[in-house]
Amino acid sequence: MSRMVSPGDTIGIIGGGQLGRMMATAAKQMGYRIAVLEPTEDSPCGQVADIVIEAAYDDLEGAKKLAEVADVITYEFENIDEETANWLAEQTDFPQGSKVLGTTQHRLKEKEAIQSLGIPVAPFHAIVSIEDVEEAATKIGxxxxxxxxxxxxxxxxxxxxKDEKELRQAAEELIKHGECVLExxxxxxxxxxxxxxxxxxxETAVFPVSENEHRDNILFRSHVPARIDDAVCERAKEMALKIVTGLDVVGTLAVELFMLKDGRLYANELAPRPHNSGHYTIEACKTSQFEQHIRAVCGLPLGSTELWSPVVMENILGEDLEAVLQSISRLDDVKLHLYGKKEAKVKRKMGHLTATADSIEEACEKIESLQRVNVL
Ligand SMILES: Nc1ncnc2c1ncn2[C@@H]1O[C@H](COP(=O)(O)OP(=O)(O)O)[C@@H](O)[C@H]1O
Ligand SMILES: [Mg+2]
Structure with a gap:
């Protein structure tokens, strides 16, 4: 596995979204060339790549074309089909391999894998057919x-x-899309x-713990450092390190956690790639999650994850874009990232804002003051 992919070589990225774009930007800064596999034209990553291969993610021929031009292959999302992932693992330099993809693509397998490392997850029960509902309800509550x-x-x-009737209704609906898990x-x-x-x-390296606020199940803001006890912070980092080594992950992995009032932690889900809640690292850490990912898959030494200062990252969704664009002349102390997506659909992630400051409160204030003036 130990091989170094050197600047000047081409990194192939499967997926042309914003995560690919930010990976590509970090890689290009270090002198790599980028080839991206993406079915849509003018994608966020396609806009900054040297080579674009327009093919569906499950099109093995597309993956083969990518392999022809790339010295190493990575991905920005985990839903690569099994056949393609296996082919990449066997025929190309695909350091992340196909095994972790198989685990993290499937919530049940993911939970079992985390649990097998002795890390708590929410009690769960598989729902393969509607007959499983009753037993799952009794077991999970x-x-x-x-x-x-x-x-x-x-x-x-x-x-x-909230009750068995609702569960039955939801199961009838969701099971159409395949196996489910009740948590x-x-x-x-x-x-x-x-x-x-x-x-x-x-080599492993862990970033500072992020405290995440969601709205309508979509990440709204990340605050770093998280406002939690040092001991909880250390436990969260230990869990992440245990998972990344225990599951033999290569590259960047995001571990989402729930914290109870008493500080107990449960792992919620994994993403074997840079993550929205790690965007803060671009401005606030010595190495960004994207650069770190590139270093990891290219076999370079990992960079320092040290935090420069407190930071707040806020997502810009389709419905927020107009207001952000109107406040652009006042963006002096807030960093703007836009992903180059043409259509500002509601709830679509269009970009993000990052503010660093001496405290989280001050960083929040910088972002909020932009929005306040717009309302007046
Ligand atoms: N078991 C749970 N208990 C409490 N909240 C949950 C649970 N599962 C999910 N949520 C809430 O829903 C959000 C989205 O769920 P998650 O499993 O992370 O799926 P995804 O991010 O892939 O949509 C979580 O961030 C959390 O706010
Ligand atoms: Mg999640």
Whole structure:
């Protein structure tokens, strides 16, 4: 596995969204060339790549074309089909491999894998057919959350259910999309995430813990450092390190956690790639999560994850874009990232804002003051 992909070489990225774009930007800064595989024209990553291969993600021929031009292949999203992932693992330099993809694409397998490392997850029960509902309800209790095993994101593919009738209705609906998992509702006081990286040489590095606020199941803001006890912070980082090594992950991994009032932590889900809650690292850490990912898959030494200062990151969704553009002349102390997406659809992630300051409160104030003036 230990091989170094050098600047000047071409990194192939599967997926042309904003995560690919920010990976590509970090890689190009270090002198790499970028080839991206993406079915849509003028994608966020396609706009900054040297080579664009227009093909569907599940088109093995497309992956083969990418392999022809790329010295190493990575991905910006985890829903790569199994056949393509296996082919990449066997025939190309694909340091992240196909195994972690198989685990993190499937919520049940993911939970079992985390649990097998001795890390707590919400009690869960598989729902393969509607007959499983009764037993799941008895075992898990209510409220609970029913989630499809595959394909969910930003709260899509999941329902909170309060009783068996609601569960049955939700199951009838969601099971059409395949196997589901019923999870106990965790009455968390905070949601946290930890971004951790493991290089192809086995070196690991963990970023500061982020405290995440969601609205309508979509990340709204990340605050770093998280306003939690140092001991909880250390435990969160230890969990992330245990997962990244235990599951033999290469590259960057995001671990989402729930924290109860008493400081107990549960792992919620994993993403084997840079994550929205790690965007703060671009301005606030010595190395960004994107640069770290590139270092990891290219076999370079990992960079320092030290935090320069407190920071707040806020997403810009389609419905927020106009207001942000109107406040652009006052963006002196807030950093603007836009992903180059043409259509500002409601709830679509168009970009983000990052403010660094001496305190989280001051950073929030910088972002909020932009929005306040717009209202007047
Ligand atoms: N078991 C649970 N208990 C409490 N809240 C939950 C639970 N599962 C999900 N949620 C809430 O829903 C959000 C989205 O769920 P998640 O499993 O992270 O799916 P995704 O981010 O892929 O949509 C979480 O960030 C959390 O706010
Ligand atoms: Mg999530």
């Amino acid at each position: 209510f409220p609970a959350v029913l989630k499809t095993c595959r394909g969910g994101y930003d709260g899509k593919g999941q329902r909170v259910v 106990a509702w965790i009455p968390f006081s905070l949601e946290l995430s930890v971004i951790v990286t493991r290089s192809r040489n086995g």
